[in-house]
Amino acid sequence: MKKFINSVDQVLTESLRGFGAAHHDIVRVRMDPTFVARAGAPVKGKVALISGGGSGHEPLHAGFVGKGMLDAACPGQVFTSCTPDQMVAAAEAVDGGSGVLFIVKNYSGDLMNFEMAADMISGDQATVVTNDDVAVEDSTYTTGRRGVAGTVVVEKMVGAAADKGADLAACKALGERVNKATRSMGVALTSCTVPAAGKPTFQLGEDEVEMGVGIHGEPGRKRVKLEKADAIAHTLMSAIDGDLKPKAGAPHLLFVNGFGGTPSMELYLIYDAARRYCEARNIKIARSLVGNYVTSLEMQGCSLTLVALDDELIKLWDHPVHTAALRWGV
Amino acid sequence: MKKFINSVDQVLTESLRGFGAAHHDIVRVRMDPTFVARAGAPVKGKVALISGGGSGHEPLHAGFVGKGMLDAACPGQVFTSCTPDQMVAAAEAVDGGSGVLFIVKNYSGDLMNFEMAADMISGDQATVVTNDDVAVEDSTYTTGRRGVAGTVVVEKMVGAAADKGADLAACKALGERVNKATRSMGVALTSCTVPAAGKPTFQLGEDEVEMGVGIHGEPGRKRVKLEKADAIAHTLMSAIDGDLKPKAGAPHLLFVNGFGGTPSMELYLIYDAARRYCEARNIKIARSLVGNYVTSLEMQGCSLTLVALDDELIKLWDHPVHTAALRWGV
Numbered sequence: 001m002k003k004f005i006n007s008v009d010q011v012l013t014e015s016l017r018g019f020g021a022a023h024h025d026i027v028r029v030r031m032d033p034t035f036v037a038r039a040g041a042p043v044k045g046k047v048a049l050i051s052g053g054g055s056g057h058e059p060l061h062a063g064f065v066g067k068g069m070l071d072a073a074c075p076g077q078v079f080t081s082c083t084p085d086q087m088v089a090a091a092e093a094v095d096g097g098s099g100v101l102f103i104v105k106n107y108s109g110d111l112m113n114f115e116m117a118a119d120m121i122s123g124d125q126a127t128v129v130t131n132d133d134v135a136v137e138d139s140t141y142t143t144g145r146r147g148v149a150g151t152v153v154v155e156k157m158v159g160a161a162a163d164k165g166a167d168l169a170a171c172k173a174l175g176e177r178v179n180k181a182t183r184s185m186g187v188a189l190t191s192c193t194v195p196a197a198g199k200p201t202f203q204l205g206e207d208e209v210e211m212g213v214g215i216h217g218e219p220g221r222k223r224v225k226l227e228k229a230d231a232i233a234h235t236l237m238s239a240i241d242g243d244l245k246p247k248a249g250a251p252h253l254l255f256v257n258g259f260g261g262t263p264s265m266e267l268y269l270i271y272d273a274a275r276r277y278c279e280a281r282n283i284k285i286a287r288s289l290v291g292n293y294v295t296s297l298e299m300q301g302c303s304l305t306l307v308a309l310d311d312e313l314i315k316l317w318d319h320p321v322h323t324a325a326l327r328w329g330v
Numbered sequence: 331m332k333k334f335i336n337s338v339d340q341v342l343t344e345s346l347r348g349f350g351a352a353h354h355d356i357v358r359v360r361m362d363p364t365f366v367a368r369a370g371a372p373v374k375g376k377v378a379l380i381s382g383g384g385s386g387h388e389p390l391h392a393g394f395v396g397k398g399m400l401d402a403a404c405p406g407q408v409f410t411s412c413t414p415d416q417m418v419a420a421a422e423a424v425d426g427g428s429g430v431l432f433i434v435k436n437y438s439g440d441l442m443n444f445e446m447a448a449d450m451i452s453g454d455q456a457t458v459v460t461n462d463d464v465a466v467e468d469s470t471y472t473t474g475r476r477g478v479a480g481t482v483v484v485e486k487m488v489g490a491a492a493d494k495g496a497d498l499a500a501c502k503a504l505g506e507r508v509n510k511a512t513r514s515m516g517v518a519l520t521s522c523t524v525p526a527a528g529k530p531t532f533q534l535g536e537d538e539v540e541m542g543v544g545i546h547g548e549p550g551r552k553r554v555k556l557e558k559a560d561a562i563a564h565t566l567m568s569a570i571d572g573d574l575k576p577k578a579g580a581p582h583l584l585f586v587n588g589f590g591g592t593p594s595m596e597l598y599l600i601y602d603a604a605r606r607y608c609e610a611r612n613i614k615i616a617r618s619l620v621g622n623y624v625t626s627l628e629m630q631g632c633s634l635t636l637v638a639l640d641d642e643l644i645k646l647w648d649h650p651v652h653t654a655a656l657r658w659g660v
Contacts, residue, residue: 002519002630004559004597005559005599006558006599014602015602017602018602021601021602021605022619022620189332206332209332226332228336228337229334260591262628263628264388264393264622265388266345268349269335269341272344272345272351273344275351288353295593298593327657330658
């Protein structure tokens, strides 16, 4: 295992300490229980948004804490759910009196822990579960579809609405609406290595890719020979397209998400291929996002996400955001 | 070679086409000769900043085209200098009547081609050469020190000054001043694969790292066994520190640059280690940047950069910037 680490036990603590110091204008990192809060939280009168889950997907979620997005993120150990005490401490720290909305990716461990936390919290709270991955219906750690890169879009849209004063019920309804308008699917060219395991999560042959891979390396739809980028983009987009059934001529967000180890050059090449797929089918791309946002450590690969937009969602997407990983308008 | 590509010949064209479409609000991509110009260029009365060099280092340079930074970038083939016709076409497209400043990383091929371009341009022009890499004095493609991640800092500072109305001579003088205040050194955990070569640029043993590696995989100071992150950060920082001789208590920028394949989690862990080095030596960190900015395709590794700041440089760093890869204040 070749990684920049001092000891397996300290990876998360040292990385979070670095993150907190580098972005002290945006966040505060708290330890034991561990969470990352927006600097200046709680914001009085605003619904507080909290997400969390296993680490190793950075910048998700701590990189999305800040004005116009999350109020707190609870990082678990690598690829391991955060615990209820983290969520409870985060909720107590950032609840501004208008309730807390938990945004949870659909993994059984995450759901169980967020439900336990919800039972322990006295204030108003609600939960949105994301499940945008069209690859498989059930998976290693999931009943139903997995929550993957589309979670960033839910966090951005609901974060904007909360910033504009939407109440808890409206934030929950919006989160569920955005999740329903969002579909993703990924492909892995390589595995990744969890520090505590010390060896690759799975094995792929020199010429193989995992089509429909999960963000923890869970199996996808099939293992196939490496194809040209256009063919890979076609496989992912046609699965998304067939499931979302986009309305011809309506605006969409096209999001190419790198898994951590794929060069920017290749992500833009895949974006070009996915965009040509959309243009041929009259799927209008009104907004775009390309980069490493929901990663799997150093995995080489990417996911594509398509989101059906409307005027309200475009305004929420464009709303100012100031986080470590997404920033515009401020 | 496992990459998202259609054909080796089309990698650059398709990637740039995707980049241009994804960031149509910021840039325009021109082909034959190929360059990326700021949307709305030329800006009348502003000094135009142009950089360029081999591709494979993305987001450098095209990701830094936009308000407050570059007016144009000339991407060569992967790890290959751009050609004089690209630079001439870019200069003609973005010169707003106040001259053109070329920002060139110190590689022999780049220098030769930029000098040829300068001879072919009729308008006012000047050049700043960056050479921030303390690892080695001469290298595979370089006489003198290599220009590496510090180039981003030069482009940011001079871009801000040009945006505020500095003339060509002032922009050149500032660029040289920032370059002199900047030192970098990198380390590779793995090699990278140039698409046209189809195999890794160099070989490293399972437990080896290349200390002082160049951004094209050029040899560094020594090949050593993988050490703990604190020891690696200490080696890089002490080389930088010994060369820059930072003034105790004066403000500095600490920049951790990922080479493309290293997870965010590890980059922040290295930032934490480098910051502790600085704190122990009373090197004050006033600004920070952590992420993939000057990459070597999918190479795992990172570089550290330290820049001696002052009030003027802090204001220039904080000045609004709107590019694909750096954005704040707008």
